[in-house]
Amino acid sequence: MQREHHSSCKSKVSRLAMPFFGIVLLLAMAYPATSCNEQEKSSLLQFLAGLSYEDGIAMSWQDGTDCCKWEGITCNETGTVIEVSLASRSLEGSISPSLSELTGLLRLNLSYNSLSGSLPSGLLSSGNITVLDVSFNRLSGNLQEPLLSITEHPLQALNISSNMFTGEFPSTIWGKTRNLIAINASNNSFQGCIPSSFCISSSSFSVLDLSFNQFSGSIPAGLGKCSELRIVKAGHNCLSGSLPDELFNATSLQYLSFPDNSLHGLLDGAHIMKLRNLANLDLGGNMLNGKIPESIGQLKRLLELHLNNNNMSGALPSALSNCTNIIMIDLKSNNFSGELQIINFFNLPNLQALDLLYNNFTGTIPESIYSCSNLIALRLSSNNLHGQLSPRISNLKSLVFLSLGANNFTNITNTLRILKYCRNLTTLLIGTSFKGEAMPQDEIIDGFQNLRVLSITDCSLSGNIPLWLSKLKNLEMLFLNRNQLSGSIPAWIKNLNSLFHLDLSRNNLTGELPTALTEMPMLRTETTKAHMDSSAFKFELPLYLAHSFQYRIASTFKKTLDLGCNNLTGVIPQEIQLKSLQKLNFSFNGLSGEIPQQLSKLTNLQVLDLSSNHLTGAIPSALSNLHFLSEFNVSHNDLEGPIPSGGQLSTFPSSSFDGNPKLCGIIVAKFCGSVEAPTVSVPSTEKMNKRIAFVIAFGPFFGVGVLYDQIVLSRYFG
Numbered sequence: 001m002q003r004e005h006h007s008s009c010k011s012k013v014s015r016l017a018m019p020f021f022g023i024v025l026l027l028a029m030a031y032p033a034t035s036c037n038e039q040e041k042s043s044l045l046q047f048l049a050g051l052s053y054e055d056g057i058a059m060s061w062q063d064g065t066d067c068c069k070w071e072g073i074t075c076n077e078t079g080t081v082i083e084v085s086l087a088s089r090s091l092e093g094s095i096s097p098s099l100s101e102l103t104g105l106l107r108l109n110l111s112y113n114s115l116s117g118s119l120p121s122g123l124l125s126s127g128n129i130t131v132l133d134v135s136f137n138r139l140s141g142n143l144q145e146p147l148l149s150i151t152e153h154p155l156q157a158l159n160i161s162s163n164m165f166t167g168e169f170p171s172t173i174w175g176k177t178r179n180l181i182a183i184n185a186s187n188n189s190f191q192g193c194i195p196s197s198f199c200i201s202s203s204s205f206s207v208l209d210l211s212f213n214q215f216s217g218s219i220p221a222g223l224g225k226c227s228e229l230r231i232v233k234a235g236h237n238c239l240s241g242s243l244p245d246e247l248f249n250a251t252s253l254q255y256l257s258f259p260d261n262s263l264h265g266l267l268d269g270a271h272i273m274k275l276r277n278l279a280n281l282d283l284g285g286n287m288l289n290g291k292i293p294e295s296i297g298q299l300k301r302l303l304e305l306h307l308n309n310n311n312m313s314g315a316l317p318s319a320l321s322n323c324t325n326i327i328m329i330d331l332k333s334n335n336f337s338g339e340l341q342i343i344n345f346f347n348l349p350n351l352q353a354l355d356l357l358y359n360n361f362t363g364t365i366p367e368s369i370y371s372c373s374n375l376i377a378l379r380l381s382s383n384n385l386h387g388q389l390s391p392r393i394s395n396l397k398s399l400v401f402l403s404l405g406a407n408n409f410t411n412i413t414n415t416l417r418i419l420k421y422c423r424n425l426t427t428l429l430i431g432t433s434f435k436g437e438a439m440p441q442d443e444i445i446d447g448f449q450n451l452r453v454l455s456i457t458d459c460s461l462s463g464n465i466p467l468w469l470s471k472l473k474n475l476e477m478l479f480l481n482r483n484q485l486s487g488s489i490p491a492w493i494k495n496l497n498s499l500f501h502l503d504l505s506r507n508n509l510t511g512e513l514p515t516a517l518t519e520m521p522m523l524r525t526e527t528t529k530a531h532m533d534s535s536a537f538k539f540e541l542p543l544y545l546a547h548s549f550q551y552r553i554a555s556t557f558k559k560t561l562d563l564g565c566n567n568l569t570g571v572i573p574q575e576i577q578l579k580s581l582q583k584l585n586f587s588f589n590g591l592s593g594e595i596p597q598q599l600s601k602l603t604n605l606q607v608l609d610l611s612s613n614h615l616t617g618a619i620p621s622a623l624s625n626l627h628f629l630s631e632f633n634v635s636h637n638d639l640e641g642p643i644p645s646g647g648q649l650s651t652f653p654s655s656s657f658d659g660n661p662k663l664c665g666i667i668v669a670k671f672c673g674s675v676e677a678p679t680v681s682v683p684s685t686e687k688m689n690k691r692i693a694f695v696i697a698f699g700p701f702f703g704v705g706v707l708y709d710q711i712v713l714s715r716y717f718g
């Protein structure tokens with residue numbers, strides 16, 4: 001029956017299609033005998049039947065036609081299906097085991113779909129497949145330990161990355177895959193040990209990516225047998241132990257990457273120098289200790305060195321100056337010490353990013369660093385450096401990110417006068433240094449046209465908020481908190497069109513809140529600017545970096561007005577309609593008058609702190625309209641009357657209301673007496689239910705947001 005159908009189909013093609021379609025003609029001439037057999041066609045149709053969304057391929061996969069001409073199918077000269085290539089087709093459903101019945105199949109590419117279910121075990125143990133790519137799907141379950149009926153396994157490349165596979169990684173198979181070249185199993189949920197049997201028989205093995213899984217145990221020493229191994233990545237797992245000595249026998253290694261595991265031990269100089277081809281060494285986020293060995297200087301091809309977030313110590317090796325091709329050095333969060341002069345940066349002309357945050361370096365900034373004219377990001381903050389910046393820093397024309405904070409630098413006036421020549425700077429963080437100096441007021445400070453983030457926090461600077469800041473038209477975030485700035489908040493603040501985060505807290509500012517504050521464009525408009533364009537450069541350093549937070553971009557900072565802990569007086573302006581403001585802190589000032597009803601229009605507020613002022617009157621019941629509010633504090637004022645009971649307001653602890661003897665309500669455990677509660681707009685039950693659902697869904701999100709904000713601010717700027 002089928003055979004008849006098959007032959008009639010074939011004759012139809014040759015009789016009708018060939019004269020009309022040149023391409024078909026050409027193909028037919030090249031492969032005169034082309035046409036797939038029924039068995040293969042039926043395997044493919046079973047695969048099609050297993051799909052719940054087939055993206056229109058069924059249009060081309062018609063039973064009555066030659067399957068060698070179907071979309072995504074390639075046959076060889078004899079009409080055997082050798083390739084199925086259906087990447088990026090939005091396919092859904094499962095992968096039928098029937099595909100493993102295609103006995104001539106060499107290459108299967110189903111990547112970038114939404115296929116689910118398991119990976120048929122026949123595909124892994126296939127006696128013919130050389131390239132199997134099912135990456136970026138939703139495949140799950142354990143990989144079966146394949147049946148080892150075949151003596152020589154043809155598999156060369158296996159890409160099962162970015163799926164949801166679990167369980168242990170099958171290991172027996174790899175002993176028999178003589179042809180294996182690349183395995184990418186990253187971004188799944190594999191656990192257990194990394195198989196140790198790599199390269200027992202396969203001498204060509206060169207790429208292994210197991211990152212973003214839950215592998216535990218140690219790094220298998222057997223990898224050292226892989227003489228062709230170029231790339232090994234197993235970051236973001238739970239690996240422990242030290243780097244096995246044998247690993248360094250794999251001298252073809254170019255990319256050695258185990259970040260964010262629990263590796264310990266030393267970086268052995270005699271071993272590391274064997275990896276002459278190394279271009280990228282990433283051992284950040286482990287528990288390594290000891291020094292960086294002098295022999296690192298023999299790695300002439302090194303481009304990136306990441307040893308951040310370890311427990312390494314000692315002085316830097318002067319031989320690091322011999323890694324003349326290096327682009328990126330990341331040593332942050334260790335305990336390195338000594339002077340930076342030991343490195344001759346003159347030899348490192350390609351350096352683009354140097355991150356030494358959180359170490360114990362002493363001395364001054366070496367002059368040679370100013371010769372690194374390709375430097376884009378330089379972070380020296382949280383060390384023990386001192387001295388003044390050299391005017392030569394203006395040689396760093398590419399500098400975009402500069403962080404010098406938490407050191408003991410002096411002469412802030414000089415610093416700012418010099419830095420204005422780094423015209424590409426967008427982020428300048430120089431706080432917690434320059435202790436006790438005066439805020440430069442002078443007109444000579446101009447430039448900084450591209451500056452978007454400026455932090456001069458915690459320097460005990462005296463003086464006023466200087467006028468030169470008004471010229472930084474691109475400023476998005478300004479941190480001047482923890483100084484001794486006096487005078488009033490200038491009205492020109494509203495002219496900074498992009499400013500969305502203003503922190504002036506913990507100063508000695510006086511006077512009333514200017515109405516200009518209520519006119520700040522970015523706090524009034526709902527539109528969020530695409531601040532902090534991340535594409536700006538490849539190595540943009542995260543603005544802040546705790547061990548577990550790697551937010552690259554400042555856009556996660558809330559729209560904030562923080563004036564807490566000053567000597568501001570007068571009333572909160574009625575016109576305060578900063579619709580998009582997320583965080584408002586006026587606490588610890590001398591503000592008086594009532595809490596304006598209009599605050600209830602700031603519907604994006606997540607944090608509202610008006611505590612420790614002299615505010616009077618009732619808490620406006622309309623504040624219960626602030627559905628996103630997760631922190632609220634009006635304690636230590638002179639407020640009176642019942643605490644409104646609707647919405648978020650009833651979810652805050654009594655400490656939010658403490659120190660207002662005239663307030664009453666359940667929260668402060670004080671009966672409101674016979675006085676009628678003001679007509680609180682009790683929301684309808686339906687509305688209320690919606691609101692509760694919303695709080696449950698988004699509460700944890702904002703909770704985390706606030707927590708993280710605090711960690712970040714206290715850790716970085718604190």
Ligand SMILES: *[C@@H]1O[C@H](CO)[C@@H](O)[C@H](O)[C@H]1NC(C)=O
Nearest residue numbers: 087088109110111131133157
């Ligand atoms: C599979 O197809 C995707 C998308 O076209 C491609 O990026 C990938 O390199 C292919 N896989 C192999 C192993 O060639």
Ligand SMILES: *[C@@H]1O[C@H](CO)[C@@H](O)[C@H](O)[C@H]1NC(C)=O
Nearest residue numbers: 111133135157158159182184
């Ligand atoms: C999967 O990995 C293989 C081998 O490394 C590679 O050739 C292929 O391009 C990868 N697939 C995708 C979609 O990146």
Ligand SMILES: *[C@@H]1O[C@H](CO)[C@@H](O)[C@H](O)[C@H]1NC(C)=O
Nearest residue numbers: 135161162184186187209231
């Ligand atoms: C492995 O696949 C992931 C995507 O799933 C990709 O990001 C990574 O670069 C690949 N690894 C290698 C070594 O190609």
Ligand SMILES: *[C@@H]1O[C@H](CO)[C@@H](O)[C@H](O)[C@H]1NC(C)=O
Nearest residue numbers: 136137138161162163187212
């Ligand atoms: C991990 O896999 C998910 C789901 O396929 C994907 O969205 C994500 O980009 C992958 N991550 C990496 C680092 O490749």
Ligand SMILES: *[C@@H]1O[C@H](CO)[C@@H](O)[C@H](O)[C@H]1NC(C)=O
Nearest residue numbers: 224244245246247248249271
């Ligand atoms: C591999 O490394 C070990 C330990 O460093 C060493 O004893 C052994 O001789 C090396 N094997 C080869 C083949 O180089």
Ligand SMILES: *[C@@H]1O[C@H](CO)[C@@H](O)[C@H](O)[C@H]1NC(C)=O
Nearest residue numbers: 287288289290311312313335
């Ligand atoms: C870090 O290194 C120091 C020596 O420099 C050592 O005393 C300390 O125990 C190490 N800490 C951890 C957590 O390994």
Ligand SMILES: *[C@@H]1O[C@H](CO)[C@@H](O)[C@H](O)[C@H]1NC(C)=O
Nearest residue numbers: 311313314334335336337360
């Ligand atoms: C850092 O190293 C110094 C010696 O250079 C040592 O005294 C100190 O305890 C170390 N600190 C930590 C946190 O390991």
Ligand SMILES: *[C@@H]1O[C@H](CO)[C@@H](O)[C@H](O)[C@H]1NC(C)=O
Nearest residue numbers: 335336337338359360361384
């Ligand atoms: C910095 O180094 C000094 C002496 O080298 C040491 O006393 C101090 O503990 C170190 N600081 C830290 C934070 O490890």
Ligand SMILES: *[C@@H]1O[C@H](CO)[C@@H](O)[C@H](O)[C@H]1NC(C)=O
Nearest residue numbers: 396397398399423424425536
């Ligand atoms: C400065 O920034 C501009 C715009 O991003 C860019 O075109 C230019 O190349 C940069 N200059 C240097 C010296 O990097």
Ligand SMILES: *[C@@H]1O[C@H](CO)[C@@H](O)[C@H](O)[C@H]1NC(C)=O
Nearest residue numbers: 384386387407408409410435
């Ligand atoms: C900072 O530098 C000043 C002046 O150079 C000096 O008096 C002070 O002791 C230094 N402070 C620290 C913590 O090194």
Ligand SMILES: *[C@@H]1O[C@H](CO)[C@@H](O)[C@H](O)[C@H]1NC(C)=O
Nearest residue numbers: 388410411412413414415417
């Ligand atoms: C600060 O630098 C300026 C040059 O910009 C210089 O005139 C002044 O003397 C310096 N002040 C101190 C205390 O070194």
Ligand SMILES: *[C@@H]1O[C@H](CO)[C@@H](O)[C@H](O)[C@H]1NC(C)=O
Nearest residue numbers: 505564565585587607609631
């Ligand atoms: C508001 O500012 C004060 C003073 O800086 C601070 O103590 C308080 O924690 C801030 N409130 C919130 C909710 O962040």
